[in-house]
Amino acid sequence: MAQPIVEAHDPKHVHTDEAAWLKVVREVAAELASTAVERDRAGGPPRKEVQRLRDAGLLTLLGPKTAGGGGADWRFGVRVAREISRVDGSLGQLLGYHYLNEQFVTLMGTPEQAQRWRTDSVRHRWYWAAVINPRDPDIVVSEVDGELRASGRKTFATGVRIADQLVVNATSAQGRPLPFTVPADRAGIVAHDDWNAIGQRQTESGSVTFSNVLVRPDEVLGPGEPLGPPPPWSTLVTPMIQLLFVNMYVGIALGAFDDARAYTRSTTRPWVFAKVDEARKDPLVIAQYGQLSADLRAATALADRAGDELQAALDKGLALTARERGEAAVGVAAAKVVATQVALSVTSKVFEVMGARATHPKYGFDRRFRDVRTHTLHDPVAYKILEVGDFELNDVVPEFTLYT
Amino acid sequence: MAQPIVEAHDPKHVHTDEAAWLKVVREVAAELASTAVERDRAGGPPRKEVQRLRDAGLLTLLGPKTAGGGGADWRFGVRVAREISRVDGSLGQLLGYHYLNEQFVTLMGTPEQAQRWRTDSVRHRWYWAAVINPRDPDIVVSEVDGELRASGRKTFATGVRIADQLVVNATSAQGRPLPFTVPADRAGIVAHDDWNAIGQRQTESGSVTFSNVLVRPDEVLGPGEPLGPPPPWSTLVTPMIQLLFVNMYVGIALGAFDDARAYTRSTTRPWVFAKVDEARKDPLVIAQYGQLSADLRAATALADRAGDELQAALDKGLALTARERGEAAVGVAAAKVVATQVALSVTSKVFEVMGARATHPKYGFDRRFRDVRTHTLHDPVAYKILEVGDFELNDVVPEFTLYT
Amino acid sequence: MAQPIVEAHDPKHVHTDEAAWLKVVREVAAELASTAVERDRAGGPPRKEVQRLRDAGLLTLLGPKTAGGGGADWRFGVRVAREISRVDGSLGQLLGYHYLNEQFVTLMGTPEQAQRWRTDSVRHRWYWAAVINPRDPDIVVSEVDGELRASGRKTFATGVRIADQLVVNATSAQGRPLPFTVPADRAGIVAHDDWNAIGQRQTESGSVTFSNVLVRPDEVLGPGEPLGPPPPWSTLVTPMIQLLFVNMYVGIALGAFDDARAYTRSTTRPWVFAKVDEARKDPLVIAQYGQLSADLRAATALADRAGDELQAALDKGLALTARERGEAAVGVAAAKVVATQVALSVTSKVFEVMGARATHPKYGFDRRFRDVRTHTLHDPVAYKILEVGDFELNDVVPEFTLYT
Amino acid sequence: MAQPIVEAHDPKHVHTDEAAWLKVVREVAAELASTAVERDRAGGPPRKEVQRLRDAGLLTLLGPKTAGGGGADWRFGVRVAREISRVDGSLGQLLGYHYLNEQFVTLMGTPEQAQRWRTDSVRHRWYWAAVINPRDPDIVVSEVDGELRASGRKTFATGVRIADQLVVNATSAQGRPLPFTVPADRAGIVAHDDWNAIGQRQTESGSVTFSNVLVRPDEVLGPGEPLGPPPPWSTLVTPMIQLLFVNMYVGIALGAFDDARAYTRSTTRPWVFAKVDEARKDPLVIAQYGQLSADLRAATALADRAGDELQAALDKGLALTARERGEAAVGVAAAKVVATQVALSVTSKVFEVMGARATHPKYGFDRRFRDVRTHTLHDPVAYKILEVGDFELNDVVPEFTLYT
Secondary structure, eight states: OOOOSSOSOOTTTOOTTHHHHHHHHHHHHHHHHHHHHHHHHHOSOOHHHHHHHHHTTOTTTTSOGGGTOOOOOHHHHHHHHHHHHTTOHHHHHHHHHHHHHHHHHHHHSOHHHHHHHHHHHHHHTOOEEEEOOTTSOOOEEEEETTEEEEEEEESOOTTGGGOSEEEEEEEETTSOEEEEEEETTSTTEEEOSOOOOSSSTTSOOOOEEEEEEEEOGGGBOSOSSOOSSOOGGGGGHHHHHHHHHHHHHHHHHHHHHHHHHHHHHHTOOOOTTOSSSSGGGOHHHHHHHHHHHHHHHHHHHHHHHHHHHHHHHHHHGGGOOHHHHHHHHHHHHHHHHHHHHHHHHHHHHGGGGTOGGGGSTTTOTHHHHHHHHHHTTSSOHHHHHHHHHHHHHHOOOOOOOSOO | OOOOSSOSOOTTTOOTTHHHHHHHHHHHHHHHHHHHHHHHHHOSOOHHHHHHHHHTTOTTTTSOGGGTOOOOOHHHHHHHHHHHHTTOHHHHHHHHHHHHHHHHHHHHSOHHHHHHHHHHHHHHTOOEEEEOOTTSOOOEEEEETTEEEEEEEESOOTTGGGOSEEEEEEEETTSOEEEEEEETTSTTEEEOSOOOOSSSTTSOOOOEEEEEEEEOGGGBOSOSSOOSSOOGGGGGHHHHHHHHHHHHHHHHHHHHHHHHHHHHHHTOOOOTTOSSSSGGGOHHHHHHHHHHHHHHHHHHHHHHHHHHHHHHHHHHGGGOOHHHHHHHHHHHHHHHHHHHHHHHHHHHHGGGGTOGGGGSGGGOTHHHHHHHHHHTTSSOHHHHHHHHHHHHHHOOOOOOOSOO | OOOOSSOSOOTTTOOTTHHHHHHHHHHHHHHHHHHHHHHHHHOSOOHHHHHHHHHTTOTTTTSOGGGTSOOOOHHHHHHHHHHHHTTOHHHHHHHHHHHHHHHHHHHHSOHHHHHHHHHHHHHHTOOEEEEOOTTSOOOEEEEETTEEEEEEEESOOTTGGGOSEEEEEEEETTSOEEEEEEETTOTTEEEOSOOOOSSSTTSOOOOEEEEEEEEOGGGBOSOSSOOSSOOGGGGGHHHHHHHHHHHHHHHHHHHHHHHHHHHHHHTOOOOTTOSSSSGGGOHHHHHHHHHHHHHHHHHHHHHHHHHHHHHHHHHHGGGOOHHHHHHHHHHHHHHHHHHHHHHHHHHHHGGGGTOGGGGSTTTOTHHHHHHHHHHTTSSOHHHHHHHHHHHHHHOOOOOOOSOO | OOOOSSOSOOTTTOOTTHHHHHHHHHHHHHHHHHHHHHHHHHOSOOHHHHHHHHHTTOTTTTSOGGGTSOOOOHHHHHHHHHHHHTTOHHHHHHHHHHHHHHHHHHHHSOHHHHHHHHHHHHHHTOOEEEEOOTTSOOOEEEEETTEEEEEEEESOOTTGGGOSEEEEEEEETTSOEEEEEEETTSTTEEEOSOOOOSSSTTSOOOOEEEEEEEEOGGGBOSOSSOOSSOOGGGGGHHHHHHHHHHHHHHHHHHHHHHHHHHHHHHTOOOOTTOSSSSGGGOHHHHHHHHHHHHHHHHHHHHHHHHHHHHHHHHHHGGGOOHHHHHHHHHHHHHHHHHHHHHHHHHHHHGGGGTOGGGGSTTTOTHHHHHHHHHHTTSSOHHHHHHHHHHHHHHOOOOOOOSOO
8 A cells, every 4th residue: 555645644743642642543534435425415414523523532632631631832833624525525624613713811911811611621521613703893891781702694604503611702882802711502592593614514604693693701712911922922823824834735625635645546447548457557647646746735735744744833832933933824824725726626637537438526636726725715825825925025924813 | 686697798799689698598597497307307308499409499409590500609509508508508408519510511521511501400499419529439331232331339419319310420431531521310210218427417428339220322421532631620620519518617607606696696605704684794715606607707708709700710711820719719729718718617616605505406506517628528628728828929820630 | 731720811801912912021030030049149229130020021011002001900910020020029129019119100199090091101112110118118209499309218128120111199389299200210210229137128119319309290190189088999909919019029939839849850859768760659648748839829819819819909990999909909808818828938948849958049939939028028927817807807998008 | 135945944944053154154155156157158177166165065965974074964965055145056966966976985885995084084184076878878887907997978067067976877797786986187088178068068078088098996886796776775876866956956945045035236227107115115026025925935844854864864874765765766856846936937937027137148137047057957846747747646655766
């Protein structure tokens, strides 16, 4: 058997138990793979599959070890999301978003809050979703009869229908940031069944409305008073999610490559003018695999490098400077540019090494392209290219926003 | 309103009535456009739409004028198929295949047969399908009790379920070519409802079986005796169908561009970091349109040039030399390489100038990519590239086959 | 022998004597080819070669037939420049610029002036240069002692050192446009020997200074009084020169392809792992030729289409509308985008089908890349892409400038 | 100042003194940069510059620490060659080839020979060249009057004219491999002054002839008797040199990027239609830098990953399996594909962000393209693509040759 084109682990990087975790991840992935095509067709929330992730310990993989979590870092978290994306883009996204959402309490809350919520999260093995989309008006928290009540609507919010706990990026009536966390089943929260896209079809990224939703005082995140601009470290949330995207795209593209290879080996007939008895011996087919692999290896290597650099920034904690934060963000942006371009190319070109019959829907090979094509529009890659260029040419690091 | 990026006609080329025909074609196209997304989703044979083509006179557009047909040449026929593909790839293919299939009787039959069948075709406004796929075993015609009987199976045969008349590329029991034409409802012919692909979903390209099908003596095409190799002119059938493919791809890509432009103008929101109030004023968006248009214009110009050259070859009739036939075929092959690459690129990249919400299935924007991705696998573009290279480097024109 | 990859002529387009002219052009081209590498190395003005063009009647090819010129149109003029560029980029540029410069008197002068100067031009077989570069301050014409005197400097002006007659795009002291034409040897004009670039090395595009240069009243072009904005027809000068650029790039790239093909056939050794006895039988080599040829054919077809459209605009004369002018200009811009991208790619990639020994300077194969790389920077292709995009997306035709 | 786009060092990888060495390398590089354009123009052996490398301790950087060398590994050696290539492709090649040639004694000799020659090499600070080109007939060693005498000719042999010591890949009269090492000034060795290429102009890669050259018994490398196939570890010589190529290309491309950035910042004028007062503020310029940087980062990350993997293989020594050797070689091949494609693209496109005046030869910006274009033809990248594809699709690792 050929080695997978990206190494499972690099001995220099792997914590003692990452190899063991990857083994678990791959077992789960193999199971998910067997139903992925059918679930892509049907859409709808993958509750059973999320439960499978929970049972395998993957929802709590990044939770604090002290509370029984896996204690993995972000670099490894996105690596796991990559492996899951390799068989199922929707579940890769759902798992990766959960990893980030669960950490919002660390980035936005006080240390005490972080400890409390992350401990609870591990203990109850919660799935977290976020209600955050910055392109919609804010959800507003007002004081009503001495209680805090949240109302508003977000067009897109991934995973709310399957979530146990939510983080919400709201503002006070006065326009001050007022993030909070509530159980997903709190009265007044409705996650609508209106997600529909050509790709990432099981991510349940539909709209959600908050109608007079109670927010308890201890659910409000942060010190509760204006504190000036956030420290660079807590703004790493954007490169974190962007790095997740990079790994989702790389993962989906690797999965498309895996599938194509298996199909060419087993099923593709040699072309009528090829002087070979198996398609896999046709030099024109082999050359196409070579180019696809080289591109994937480059995208993977850059994703891993950006991951190492971002993890180093995360590990600096509050000592992280704005410049260091910016350079890590630019590294992630560059990786996203390459991953986007390579993933779009690979998920389309694999058809050329499989042949016409591979377009039968029973194989679901097009879901890879649809998944990448859909999610890479989350924010325009043209603007990521600008970010990288502005850094190189003008020595400018991007400002913190929910896209940069 | 901006001009369409491909001119409707070039004054030097247009026969008196091509402009009038294009007007008709566009009216029909506008109607087909309104239901194309829904029909793509549902699949199934577009009987009503083929009837609409019939009523508009488009099925008989290439029929002899003497019999009441439009008398259009192949160059214009593929031009019409391009316009229909611009709104509906399946119908563009069904119309274009019909144009070719109807002409098989000219290329394979005696002059008398050609005249008879093409006259009947115009008179009855038949839709023609072909049972030909060269990658399956041949359908075999045997003499049984003094009658000719055809039996066999072809995996793919476009349009049989909606056809009135068929041409079949069979062989005798002795392996001699024995093409014939029969009504599609002749007893023993079953067109199976088994077409399923991610694109070109209404082309009804499923399998067909012939079980002891009667072939009347006057339905057998050709002189009925071995005649040595076919004249170059009658082997133009392959560059003809390949030129149709070129125009289908160009048409589908132009349609994707049309749709994207309308959407960007009407619906796309400017990106949060763009310092403009409309997406259409964002230089990064404008630049993407510029590159897509330049590529489409190149593919279109080359398609038209290849069409002019192929038509000139067709117009030479039996005086055409093998070398001339070969050069026209190479020109078509080069056009197919460019059309394939541009169409795959355009139908994917249009999403980047529309934005994330354009992935909602209600728009059906992905059907353009799925259509191109599916049909461009008909035969590998890598081998078309080889054909062109072999001509340029080694001065070799391709041998006649059903792919070259 | 294989056909050249671009047809010499298309029967539908060729005036009676274009085929005869092309024969002449190719004879001259063959002679120029034999010294091109050496002259590229040496640089300096190609006086002998321009004389050869003159003797062959090519300087007067576009001159009025009534005066003894060839009477060719612009479409054919750039076609000739393409053929010359195919062997020598510098001479292609010098010839093409001459064709345009000679016509400035038509576009900027009164009909009487146009007739006078163009007749003189044919009679004396002048080589024309222009002093125009819009990125420098204007040359200023002042009245001194009842005479007009011109002074100023232009950084780049192609061909002045070899010119007989100049057109100058000056302004009056009051800033009013005041174009004029003078003999190149008029006192006070100094063309400096300071052209030096990595490509187009014999174009003599150095600086020129005007020091108190006498301009006779009858040398001033135009009606001599402000007339409001120029008619669209006279602003075709920009698409005319841009179309020339398109044909230069296409010509140089075709020349690179010609040379590579001859070298691969005669000299390239098969790679050690190729299972063939000649490099030209290696499928990986053939495939590269196929892709290069397909790209070149597309660029050529689009160049020709843009030429047809521009000629149609030119043929409308003063009846041409601003919109029609704009659409022809956009067509040329799109052709320039494609020609630029293809020519840069082809002139670099040809080395891969020739092999390492082809880098010996004695072959001069790199001059093709240097020529294209140099001249394609005349104005940024990124802005041509914008022009095309702005037309497609926003239905805006470019304003007349000396770049659009 | 912006960070260089490739990090100087990754804390996890750097041996104690790599950072210190890189400081030295950059000082030397800065000096070499100041004369690189002029030396490229003049060609000829860079004796003074090689002496500068020697004085800085860089010739002995990979020499055994026990003998006073730097003790650096191959991974770091190619990293140093990358930095030198960043200012001067020829010197990067000369230094990198020396690093490999000096190690041939380790790979081909007995342990005693390795120790002896490498110790001598450090002590005398030799520059090593190799006489090896596998596409020429072998140099043959015969016994004459009881002495070994070598005769023959190699078309290309880098650096012989500046070398102190040579390794020669000869055969016995019986065709048995008979590698040896001799001083470069041994009687009968003539390095011809016939290197001439459009790039890598100071590499002195000309021909060399051996006429009856004495080879002393202790200069013959290896055990002196046939031993069966070489162990996988000693065949790492090919991925080692190929990894050097990767780093040369990446280095040259990074240098082109460095130069372009400095030029755009200091010299490029904003385009006439750009609504900015400095070229560096033009979004179309910034976007081009962003894409170039993203591509370079990917090529660099993959080069580094391939380096880590190859070093791991080297570190296994004789325990290395053929499969492990093959996988490391495939990793290097993939990195070479990407580095080749990116370096060709970057060294051409940088002109578009600098503008027309950057084509003046005084800047020498085109030498980057010429250097990459020349050396990337060493062996066809199309065959490297095949190697990668054959591994991925067919699970085949390349056989050991001097190209794979």
